[in-house]
Amino acid sequence: LHEESVKEALKTGDAALIAEKVKEYLEKHEQVPLNIAVTGETGSGKSSFVNAFRGVDNKDENAAATGCVETTKEVKSYNHPKYPNVTLWDLPGIGTTMFPADKYLKLVGFKKFDFFIIISADRFRENDAKLAQEIQKMGKKFYFVRTKIDLDMKNQERSQRDFNEKNNLHRIRKNCLEKLLIPSPKVFLISNFDLHLYDFERLCNTLEKELPQHQQHVLLLALPNISQEVCNKKREVLQAKIQYYALMSAVGAAVPLPGTSTVVDASIILAFVTKCEDVFHIDGGELLLSLVKEPVKSGGKLTLALILRVLSSSILSTSLKSGQVGLLREGRGLEEIGSSEDNGVGLFSMKGALR
Ligand SMILES: Nc1nc2c(ncn2[C@@H]2O[C@H](COP(=O)(O)OP(=O)(O)O)[C@@H](O)[C@H]2O)c(=O)[nH]1
Numbered sequence: 001l002h003e004e005s006v007k008e009a010l011k012t013g014d015a016a017l018i019a020e021k022v023k024e025y026l027e028k029h030e031q032v033p034l035n036i037a038v039t040g041e042t043g044s045g046k047s048s049f050v051n052a053f054r055g056v057d058n059k060d061e062n063a064a065a066t067g068c069v070e071t072t073k074e075v076k077s078y079n080h081p082k083y084p085n086v087t088l089w090d091l092p093g094i095g096t097t098m099f100p101a102d103k104y105l106k107l108v109g110f111k112k113f114d115f116f117i118i119i120s121a122d123r124f125r126e127n128d129a130k131l132a133q134e135i136q137k138m139g140k141k142f143y144f145v146r147t148k149i150d151l152d153m154k155n156q157e158r159s160q161r162d163f164n165e166k167n168n169l170h171r172i173r174k175n176c177l178e179k180l181l182i183p184s185p186k187v188f189l190i191s192n193f194d195l196h197l198y199d200f201e202r203l204c205n206t207l208e209k210e211l212p213q214h215q216q217h218v219l220l221l222a223l224p225n226i227s228q229e230v231c232n233k234k235r236e237v238l239q240a241k242i243q244y245y246a247l248m249s250a251v252g253a254a255v256p257l258p259g260t261s262t263v264v265d266a267s268i269i270l271a272f273v274t275k276c277e278d279v280f281h282i283d284g285g286e287l288l289l290s291l292v293k294e295p296v297k298s299g300g301k302l303t304l305a306l307i308l309r310v311l312s313s314s315i316l317s318t319s320l321k322s323g324q325v326g327l328l329r330e331g332r333g334l335e336e337i338g339s340s341e342d343n344g345v346g347l348f349s350m351k352g353a354l355r
């Protein structure tokens with residue numbers, strides 16, 4: 001919707017209006033809330049999951065306390081450290097509250113959640129099946145997450161003569177699927193201590209696919225960098241955003257505001273660099289330095305084309321540096337936009353870029 005109003009503003013050619021609409025678009029995009037409910041019995045690994053999902057170490061001061069016996073019935077919320085609009089809700093287990101499933105859902109305020117994650121470990125519990133059914137009845141989605149798979153594997157390896165990981169995973173999955181008493185439930189086996197193992201990545205992919213479009217980017221950026229695929233997707237989200245930042249920068253130069261165009265450019269570029277730092281844990285100073293060096297090298301000024309090219313290529317190289325990952329495919333889209341080496345602001349060429 002806001003994308004449309006940017007396009008409408010572009011048609012008018014009114015720089016002040018465009019700047020306003022782009023600003024609105026970027027702000028709205030960054031403030032889309034995502035509320036994830038995490039429920040399950042005490043000791044199943046809820047708090048550990050809340051931490052792992054946010055990329056927070058269990059020992060961190062902002063971590064949800066783990067390994068403690070739950071005595072209260074309170075609902076606790078934890079914001080993502082980088083994206084405060086993403087909130088994970090650590091709910092008391094249904095067993096702790098002694099309420100039936102429908103009352104429990106009302107008690108925790110189920111309406112505000114975008115979806116539920118039911119955490120389970122060890123043996124399957126009746127309560128989890130009841131809760132799953134009730135969540136569905138209320139028109140919400142749930143994902144069943146079986147944690148501590150690392151422990152299961154270790155234990156089975158010790159006790160089985162012909163241990164086979166695949167067979168054991170299959171057995172656990174089958175058990176969960178059967179006991180949930182719901183047609184084709186979504187079941188994921190994970191270890192909170194090792195997100196790159198087992199089904200965590202599949203869980204992320206499923207969540208992303210099943211979210212409404214306006215929340216997909218929000219989820220993606222907030223995910224831990226567990227794989228090449230996640231890094232690639234984050235890069236794509238950022239690349240899509242560069243267009244808007246560059247557009248802001250471009251129209252900023254044309255808006256007769258107190259303060260020069262370079263001031264507008266600098267603040268916008270800084271905002272973007274900060275974002276890259278957050279997502280890929282890169283050195284923002286290095287990125288800024290390359291922005292300053294480029295125009296000196298080419299003996300010219302800092303043009304829109306140049307900003308686009310440097311930001312775009314830096315995202316490519318930062319994904320490479322973000323570790324655990326192999327070679328990236330060629331970047332596309334932005335290179336094309338950034339390649340026209342004209343010195344002008346190119347406001348109208350941006351129209352084509354906003355597809
Ligand atoms: N090995 C292993 N231990 C886990 C896992 N998840 C949680 N734990 C441990 O299980 C205990 C209970 O976890 P916690 O997150 O506090 O569970 P909660 O009561 O549901 O919030 C803690 O000692 C955790 O360290 C996991 O995936 N693997």
Ligand SMILES: [Mg+2]
Pocket residue numbers: 046047048065066067070090
């Ligand atoms: Mg807990």
